[in-house]
Amino acid sequence: MSKADLHVLNGRTAGFVTRLFAYVLDVAVVAGIVAIGGWIAVLVDNTIEQVGFDPRVDMATIYVGMIPLIITLYFVMFWSLTGRTIGKWFMGLRVVTADGRSPTIGRSIVRILGYVVSTVVFWGGFLWVLVDRNRRGWHDHFAKTWVVYDYSRGSDVDPFEAYATSDDG
Amino acid sequence: MSDTESSPQDAPPQVNLHQTIVRLVAGAIGEGVDRLMKVASDFDAADVEPEAVLIGPINADPRLMALLGWASEFPEFVRRVSDSTARMTYPFVRATGAALDTGRHLAQITGLSQIVDAAVGPFAAAWADERERLAAVGTAEYGRGRVLAARVFEQSVDGIVGILSESEELGELVREQTLGVTGAAVQEIRQTGAAADGLTEGIFRRLLGRDHEKLPPKPAPKS
Numbered sequence: 374m375s376k377a378d379l380h381v382l383n384g385r386t387a388g389f390v391t392r393l394f395a396y397v398l399d400v401a402v403v404a405g406i407v408a409i410g411g412w413i414a415v416l417v418d419n420t421i422e423q424v425g426f427d428p429r430v431d432m433a434t435i436y437v438g439m440i441p442l443i444i445t446l447y448f449v450m451f452w453s454l455t456g457r458t459i460g461k462w463f464m465g466l467r468v469v470t471a472d473g474r475s476p477t478i479g480r481s482i483v484r485i486l487g488y489v490v491s492t493v494v495f496w497g498g499f500l501w502v503l504v505d506r507n508r509r510g511w512h513d514h515f516a517k518t519w520v521v522y523d524y525s526r527g528s529d530v531d532p533f534e535a536y537a538t539s540d541d542g
Numbered sequence: 543m544s545d546t547e548s549s550p551q552d553a554p555p556q557v558n559l560h561q562t563i564v565r566l567v568a569g570a571i572g573e574g575v576d577r578l579m580k581v582a583s584d585f586d587a588a589d590v591e592p593e594a595v596l597i598g599p600i601n602a603d604p605r606l607m608a609l610l611g612w613a614s615e616f617p618e619f620v621r622r623v624s625d626s627t628a629r630m631t632y633p634f635v636r637a638t639g640a641a642l643d644t645g646r647h648l649a650q651i652t653g654l655s656q657i658v659d660a661a662v663g664p665f666a667a668a669w670a671d672e673r674e675r676l677a678a679v680g681t682a683e684y685g686r687g688r689v690l691a692a693r694v695f696e697q698s699v700d701g702i703v704g705i706l707s708e709s710e711e712l713g714e715l716v717r718e719q720t721l722g723v724t725g726a727a728v729q730e731i732r733q734t735g736a737a738a739d740g741l742t743e744g745i746f747r748r749l750l751g752r753d754h755e756k757l758p759p760k761p762a763p764k765s
Contacts, residue, residue, distance in 0.1 A: 379732060385758040388739020391732070465732045469761060503746040507759050519761035522736065 379465070382522045386508040387466050389500075392520060396499070398460030403447050407440055445485050452481040457523070467523035480516045487512025566712060569705055 418432035451458040456467045456475035468484070470476050476484060491498020491511045498511030513519060649655035706712055739758070747754040 379729070379736065381757065382736055385760055388736070388743050388758060390738035390742050391735035394731070394735055463728065463731075464735060471761060473761075503743055504750060504752070507761070508743070521761060524732065 379522070379524050383524050384521055387464075387520045387522050388508055389502045391464050391466060391522075392502060392510075393499075395458070395460035395464040395466050398463055399448070399458045400460075402459050403444055406447065407443060410439075410443060411436060445482075448485050448488070449478060449481040452476050452484065453478045461520075465522055465524045466520055468518050468520055470518055476516060476518050480518060484512050484516035484518060487515035490515070566706065566709060 414432045414436040418430075421430055421432065448458060451461075452468050453476060455462075456469055461467065468476055470480065487498065487510075491501075502508050502510045507519065509519060646655070649658065740756075743758075744754045
């Protein structure tokens with residue numbers, strides 16, 4: 374497989390494989406966060422049991438209920454603040470709106486809900502990236518976002534600036 | 543920040559791998575020797591039984607004991623050195639042994655040995671007692687030497703690790719190398735991923751009978 378010219382791709386919409394890698398990395402990171410949180414929950418649970426706190430609080434149930442919130446917070450926070458999660462940062466991707474900015478919190482929430490929809494239909498919403506003219510998944514359409522290659526170092530660099538001055542090829 | 547501090551001459555020097563390693567190794571050896579001397583001095587100043595340090599008429603210098611003990615921590619090295627020495631000196635030892643045997647035979651034949659035994663015998667008996675006493679002290683010292691060697695070794699290793707961890711040059715070097723390698727690896731992954739994007743998309747689009755552009759599209763500009 375020949376190597377891609379990252380400079381040329383900068384600012385253009387990202388494809389399925391790169392996005393899949395980024396997604397897998399994010400899942401791994403979130404799994405790590407959830408695992409650490411679970412460990413803390415177990416510690417708290419043991420402490421409560423030793424102290425003999427009454428009424429008994431079932432930390433396991435509470436924590437399992439919090440997991441969707443943790444996942445949502447992770448994605449929404451990163452998308453709305455920097456436009457890139459850790460996985461997307463690693464793979465050189467950025468989520469942007471039509472004006473090149475990071476999505477707002479509202480759009481990010483819509484996008485994470487779009488993730489749910491894309492997932493429950495046998496990941497059809499993610500696979501849609503392969504056939505969509507603009508390489509957008511269902512969640513991108515819902516939230517009116519694009520995922521572009523962004524190999525710039527800082528988060529303050531406008532990814533549109535890169536291809537605005539580049540040759541369209 | 544003053545003008546002097548911001549001048550170009552004060553820019554951080556270029557890190558050179560070989561120079562850095564040589565400087566660090568030299569520094570580590572110097573530090574190791576210093577520590578060895580310090581540990582030996584501490585040992586000397588410690589509350590030890592004087593007669594345990596005395597070996598016969600010789601007052602064993604704790605530094606010497608430390609060096610001997612340190613060497614004993616490397617039995618393989620010692621064994622190789624002794625083997626090599628034995629191989630090199632074997633012909634001379636053999637020749638010397640043959641000469642002594644010949645001399646002893648000649649002395650017995652001529653009766654000279656009886657005269658020598660009578661003259662040296664009392665001194666030899668006295669020396670045998672002293673030799674046994676020294677052997678006993680030496681055996682006791684060997685255990686102490688090993689303990690001291692272990693302490694020296696431990697502190698020396700600590701010192702070297704300390705030097706390495708405190709070295710700004712080495713830290714900078716490791717940082718640069720790590721960043722360089724990591725950056726290259728990330729670049730490789732990104733390039734491969736981007737190439738796979740186009741390839742995968744091309745396959746799917748051909749299967750669906752759709753056009754496939756060489757370059758991916760840009761996001762639609764805001765109208």
